[in-house]
Amino acid sequence: MAQVLEFKLPDLGEGLTEAVIVNWLVQVGEVVAIDQPVVEVETAKAMVEVPCPYGGVVTARFGEEGAELPVGAPLLTVAVGEAAPVPEAEGSGNVLVGYGTGAPPARRRRARPTAPEQANGTAGRAAAVETAVPARVPAPSPLPEGPVPVISPLVRRLARDNGLDLRALSGSGPDGLILRADVEDALRVSAARAATKTPVGPLDASAGPANARTGTRTPLKGIRGAVADKLSRSRREIPDATCWVDADATELMRARTAMNAAAGPKISLLALLARISTAALARYPELNSYVDVEAREIVRLDHVHLGFAAQTDRGLVVPVVRDAHTRDAEALTAEFARLTEAAHAGRLTPGELTGGTFTLNNYGVFGVDGSTPIINHPEAAMLGVGRIVPKPWVHEGELAVRQVVQLSLTFDHRVCDGGTAGGFLRYVADCVENPAVLLRTL
Helix, strand or coil, rough: CEEEEEEEECCCCCCCCCCEEEECCCCCCCCCCCCHHHHHHHHCCCEEEEECCCEEEEEECCCCCCCCECCCCEEEEEECCCCCCCCCCCCCCCEECCCCCCCCCCCCCCCCCHHHHHHHHCCCCCHHHHHHHCCCCCCCCCCCCCCCCCCCHHHEEEEEEEEHHHHHHCCHHHHHHHHHHHHHHHHHHHHHHHHCCCCCCCCCCCCCCHCCCCCCCCCCHHHHHHHHHHHHHHHHHEEEEEEEEEECCCCHHHHHHHHHHHCCCCCCCCHHHHHHHHHHHHCHHHHHHHEEEECCCHHHHHHHCCCEEEEEECCCECCCCCHHHHHCHHHHHHHHHHHHHHHHHHHCCCCHHHCCCEEEHHHHHCCCCCCCCHHHHHHHEEEECCCCCCEEECCCHHHHHEEEEEEEEEEEECCCCHHHHHHHHHHHHHHHCHHHHHHCCC
């Protein structure tokens, strides 16, 4: 007899709580193999193909293309025959950012989908659960101590963001499961009570929704929402400070021209700045660290995973060059090019967008001279590079036109003081003005 296994949307890494279904790769009734990609989803970080840990026949799909599902929600069900490999003792070994296929997920009771849903496999599980409950019957007593059962992490976050205690609610789902509608009802009741306690005066009588001014509202979700959350956390937790210096980049530009005149791959300016940055971090390792808030410790790292800001059609992303301190200018150029192409194509994996220890931000490509960027949490610093433009400059005692760039360093004041930050930035500027200085550390 066939066993029907449920495959849920796995944790896709770095606190991501939802993903949008972009493209189903299998149909209901189709046979799938273990680790075969079954759906392409878009997270706030990247496009990801999700492999199924089971082999068998797809009996249902949950969610239309374009629908947003929370982590842990069902993606599809697979009927596994007696002769088919059931992943009980040994799985495929495939791992997708924190979820493996070594054991089937724990089964929990769920509402049985109707016949049309089984046929086309497109109805969402949340809809099946809510339609299976014709009326909300309050539970006779509050929920006991322990985890509060909610239908999805998004519902839990909705309650948390609005200061709502889930233990005070009576879930209308099966076995007291708290649905999104339960939370929304509680919030409406709370808002109504607040409105009765605060009468509207004559000066703000037009402030209600019926008379509110019209405008464009853009949901903070997807990549824009992820960026907003991360930047907000950085501002809340990190006491940052910024220092900056103007540098004469004429010799650096000449050195790059000489390198590219020789045979071999062309060297990018970003790669040279990255090489300078890793050399500076070797001298000032305090800036290649992060603060463990709970332990009240500064964690200094012995590797440099260099992030760099890349603007794409989907928004700002920060790909990470692993072990940048071990790469020369040619290797850095190649890796920057590969990651940039993947970023614009939306093919970056969660692993290529996480784990950075220091960020290089070349905002000069936008035609600006300076900036005070927000640190990429939980890193301790970010080096900013403005545009390189001809400016009057005193060179060897005479006024001349030189290629000048503004460099800025935003740093976490908890990990070091201004002397360390200034020393780091001055070393970077010295290498930009006289690239031969870098030879000391090569």
